[in-house]
Amino acid sequence: MTPADRTRTRIWIAASFALLAFPLVRWARAPAGGRLFLPRTPLDGIRPDLAREWTFLDQARRALPERCRFTVLSPNLSREMDGFMMAIGLLPAAYPRPSSYYEALMRRRPADVDYVLYYGEGEPRADLPGFRRVSVLPGGAIFRRATATPPAP
Amino acid sequence: MKAVLLFAAGHLLLLPLGAWLAFHPSLRRQSLGVRLSGALTAGAVGLTVEAMALTALGIRWTPALLCAPLLALSAALAWRWAGPDVGPDGPARAALRGPAVALASAASLLALAHLGASLLTERATSVDYVYFWGVKAARFAAARSIDPVLLGWEYFFHAVPSYPPLVPVVEALPAMLAGGMAWKTGPLAALFWFLGALPVVWAALRRRLPEDGAAAVAGFWTVALALSLVWSFSGGNGEAPLLFFLTVAGATLLCERPERAQADTSRALVAVALAGAALAKVEGLVGALLLVAGVALRDRLAGRPQALARGAALALAPAAAVLLWFGFQRAVGLPVGYAGHGFFFDLHFENVGKILATALQNLWGGTAGLSWIVPAAVLLLARSRRDALPAFALVAGTFAFLLFDYLHDPDPSQRIGWTFPRVTQSGLSLWILAAGVVGFRARVGGDS
Numbered sequence: 001m002t003p004a005d006r007t008r009t010r011i012w013i014a015a016s017f018a019l020l021a022f023p024l025v026r027w028a029r030a031p032a033g034g035r036l037f038l039p040r041t042p043l044d045g046i047r048p049d050l051a052r053e054w055t056f057l058d059q060a061r062r063a064l065p066e067r068c069r070f071t072v073l074s075p076n077l078s079r080e081m082d083g084f085m086m087a088i089g090l091l092p093a094a095y096p097r098p099s100s101y102y103e104a105l106m107r108r109r110p111a112d113v114d115y116v117l118y119y120g121e122g123e124p125r126a127d128l129p130g131f132r133r134v135s136v137l138p139g140g141a142i143f144r145r146a147t148a149t150p151p152a153p
Numbered sequence: 154m155k156a157v158l159l160f161a162a163g164h165l166l167l168l169p170l171g172a173w174l175a176f177h178p179s180l181r182r183q184s185l186g187v188r189l190s191g192a193l194t195a196g197a198v199g200l201t202v203e204a205m206a207l208t209a210l211g212i213r214w215t216p217a218l219l220c221a222p223l224l225a226l227s228a229a230l231a232w233r234w235a236g237p238d239v240g241p242d243g244p245a246r247a248a249l250r251g252p253a254v255a256l257a258s259a260a261s262l263l264a265l266a267h268l269g270a271s272l273l274t275e276r277a278t279s280v281d282y283v284y285f286w287g288v289k290a291a292r293f294a295a296a297r298s299i300d301p302v303l304l305g306w307e308y309f310f311h312a313v314p315s316y317p318p319l320v321p322v323v324e325a326l327p328a329m330l331a332g333g334m335a336w337k338t339g340p341l342a343a344l345f346w347f348l349g350a351l352p353v354v355w356a357a358l359r360r361r362l363p364e365d366g367a368a369a370v371a372g373f374w375t376v377a378l379a380l381s382l383v384w385s386f387s388g389g390n391g392e393a394p395l396l397f398f399l400t401v402a403g404a405t406l407l408c409e410r411p412e413r414a415q416a417d418t419s420r421a422l423v424a425v426a427l428a429g430a431a432l433a434k435v436e437g438l439v440g441a442l443l444l445v446a447g448v449a450l451r452d453r454l455a456g457r458p459q460a461l462a463r464g465a466a467l468a469l470a471p472a473a474a475v476l477l478w479f480g481f482q483r484a485v486g487l488p489v490g491y492a493g494h495g496f497f498f499d500l501h502f503e504n505v506g507k508i509l510a511t512a513l514q515n516l517w518g519g520t521a522g523l524s525w526i527v528p529a530a531v532l533l534l535a536r537s538r539r540d541a542l543p544a545f546a547l548v549a550g551t552f553a554f555l556l557f558d559y560l561h562d563p564d565p566s567q568r569i570g571w572t573f574p575r576v577t578q579s580g581l582s583l584w585i586l587a588a589g590v591v592g593f594r595a596r597v598g599g600d601s
Contacts, residue, residue: 001363005593008531009253012369012589015527016260016376019520023267023380037274042283042336045276046386054283082284085311089288089334092295098308 053083053119056139057090060117063135063142069095070115073124074140077103083119116143160335163327164345170223171196173230179419181234186352191422193349194401197394198429198474199223200326201319204299205477209484213297216329253365257372264379269344271383278340279575282389285312290324291334301485315492317478319432320391340388346397347382351375353401353422354586357408362593370589377524378582384519385574391434392575398430399440399547399579400586406448407543407586424470431471432478435491439554440547440579441471447546454539493561500560508559511566512552515573524581528588535591544587548580 001009027035037044041058043051057072064070070091072083077100088096097110116131118124119140131143174180174195175188183191203222207214271277279286289312292303299322304314324342328334354374358367378396387393402423427445430437449464482489518524532541555576559565 001365005363005366008592009363009365009369012366012373012527013253013256013260015523016257016369016373019373019376019380019523020260020263020267022520023264023383027267035274036270039273039275039337042275042278042287042340042389043280045271045274046278047280050280050283081311085284085288088309088312089283089285089291090336092291092333096308101308102311 050082050086052139053079054086054090056119056137057083057087057117059137060135060140060142061087061090064091064094064115066091066093067095068114069097069110069112070117071097071099071110071113072117072119073099074119075122075124076120077105079119083117087117114145118143156331156333157335157338159331160327160338161341163330164323164342166220166326166330167196167200167323168192169196169227170220171199172227174421174425176227176231176234177419177421178234179421183419184352184356187356187419190349190353190401191419191425194398194422194426194429196223197319197323198425198432199226201322201432202477204293204322204325205318205481208298208301209481214325214329215297216326219326249364249368251365254368257368260372261375264376265344265348268347268379268383269341272340272344272388275337275340275388277343277383277386277388279386279388279390279392282340283336286320286390287324287334287336287339288312289318289321290328290339293318293321293325294328294334297329299481299485301487305487313492314487315482315490316391316435317432317437317475318481319429320394320434323394343382343388343393346393347379350397350400350404354404357404358586358589361408361410361590366589366593370585370593373527374582374585374589377518377520377585378578380519381524381574381578381581384517385578387575387578390575392578394433395430395437395440396578396582398426398433398437399444400582402426402430402441403444403543403547403579403583404586406444407540407583407590420467423467427467428470428474431474436551436554436576436579438471438475440551442468443547443550444543444583445471446550447543450546451539451542454542496561500557501563502560504560504562504565505556508556508565508569511569512555512559512573515569516577518574518581525584528585531588531592532584535588538591541587541591544580544583547583548577551577551580 039045041051041054043054070087072080072087074080074083080100081102084096084098084101097113099106099109116124116128117140124143128143130145130147132146133141134144135142168189169192171192171194174191177191180188180191200219200223203219204214207218212218268277292300296303299318303309324334324339351371355367355371358371361367362370382388382393382396385392405419405423427441430441445464445467448467449460452460452463479489516522516525532538535541538545555573559569562568
């Protein structure tokens with residue numbers, strides 16, 4: 001190895017440690033006790049707002065039959081879209097039905113859903129005739145159709 | 154906990170599924186780490202091809218059905234290729250020791266710890282993981298197929314159904330084994346893919362550089378890319394697999410020794426890795442073709458025989474992979490091809506300045522741009538930059554591709570912020586490796 005190559009090696013190594021200063025600062029700035037923790041959702045570290053919605057959907061999932069038909073409602077249409085996208089994965093065998101898509105309301109509410117996952121405080125933005133609240137969860141509630149629906153497709 | 158372990162085991166299962174490549178004559182004399190990387194490459198690609206074939210035939214997956222044919226293929230080819238070593242030499246097997254190796258390893262381990270801790274605490278998770286990457290995997294596992302009904306559903310548009318299927322297929326197998334997605338563990342797959350590329354990077358650099366120099370450049374590469382994966386929120390999406398495939402192919406091609414380029418290249422590994430890139434993301438095909446074009450140009454300028462023919466041969470694998478995906482789309486009744494971001498020539502040229510400025514800001518890489526700047530300085534000072542051409546082609550071509558893509562958007566700033574830091578990571582990977590290759594005096598003589 002030539003002296004020049006030795007110098008180059010030192011520069012690359014010094015640069016590697018220089019890069020490490022950046023995450024060091026980030027970890028040091030994290031609040032004490034909050035640096036290492038076991039997350040409750042896949043979103044805890046990046047989007048606490050979405051993490052709360054995820055928690056609601058995850059809890060709702062446990063109360064729903066595997067192959068049910070459901071929709072997600074929220075007073076905030078952006079939240080509704082987030083919830084719809086995440087629920088498709090959290091309920092992988094169920095049949096999702098959108099009530100809105102990218103903040104555009106459907107012309108008619110999906111007619112064949114068995115369950116409405118309502119994320120938000122207060123009451124749903126419209127009456128849910130034929131549905132009754134069956135469960136209240138942190139962040140929202142589950143409504144279930146009181147009357148029979150056609151068999152799942 | 155059991156589900157998490159099964160989920161992890163499902164990822165490791167890719168190794169035996171692709172073990173045939175580890176026994177290929179061009180890899181048999183390489184280090185165990187390189188052979189394992191080869192097995193991972195072939196396992197992921199083989200599983201994806203098989204998943205497409207079974208779905209197109211209307212056969213629902215089971216873990217056994219997915220694994221048995223690939224395991225049988227691996228066993229048969231390993232048997233077939235057993236025998237005296239005929240492949241090219243691996244890098245020197247001298248003991249790795251000395252202060253340079255120790256310091257580079259220490260820096261790498263710190264960076265890997267940062268990446269692991271960030272993924273574990275969900276600080277590096279991509280939101281797209283819960284919007285569609287993980288969603289596709291969960292639904293594919295539940296449907297036991299690359300669910301054409303889901304992909305063709307108008308209200309699944311947000312999940313970009315035309316994306317090639319490797320990442321969700323590879324995640325669906327562990328999900329089937331575990332009885333569902335291990336959502337919180339899923340982003341750790343990025344660490345798995347990243348670790349998979351490391352042996353190839355180190356071995357390739359050792360082929361071209363002095364031992365200490367190879368360790369130093371590999372250390373810088375590890376730190377820069379680990380930080381970038383965290384900074385660009387690449388946990389759980391397709392970025393880490395794409396980085397893996399393009400780095401495996403790119404490092405192998407970049408570090409070919411000029412005097413024996415034909416014999417040096419582990420061609421089977423490169424071909425399968427390029428196919429993997431094309432099956433991982435839309436940008437993978439672009440990256441693979443740019444890389445191959447750069448290699449052909451480099452070889453042509455170096456006066457190597459059959460440079461263009463060799464480049465064309467390398468391009469066959471990613472092209473075939475994408476044609477296979479398009480053929481699958483056609484077979485199951487999905488729209489064929491990739492969806493664009495608008496009409497092809499409906500461009501907003503008034504945004505060029507804004508796009509360039511925003512893109513430049515997003516080359517930060519979590520290191521104030523140092524990850525790009527240090528190799529750039531080395532490349533600038535190098536006596537010859539010809540061997541860096543594959544990296545130049547990939548970086549320049551990716552930037553041009555992204556610029557063209559962003560020009561379709563009336564207001565692209567937000568999308569640049571979301572996509573540019575992660576889509577440019579494969580370019581950063583080869584940018585660093587190219588600087589290492591041209592910055593040091595080439596290693597001469599044999600491998601040992």
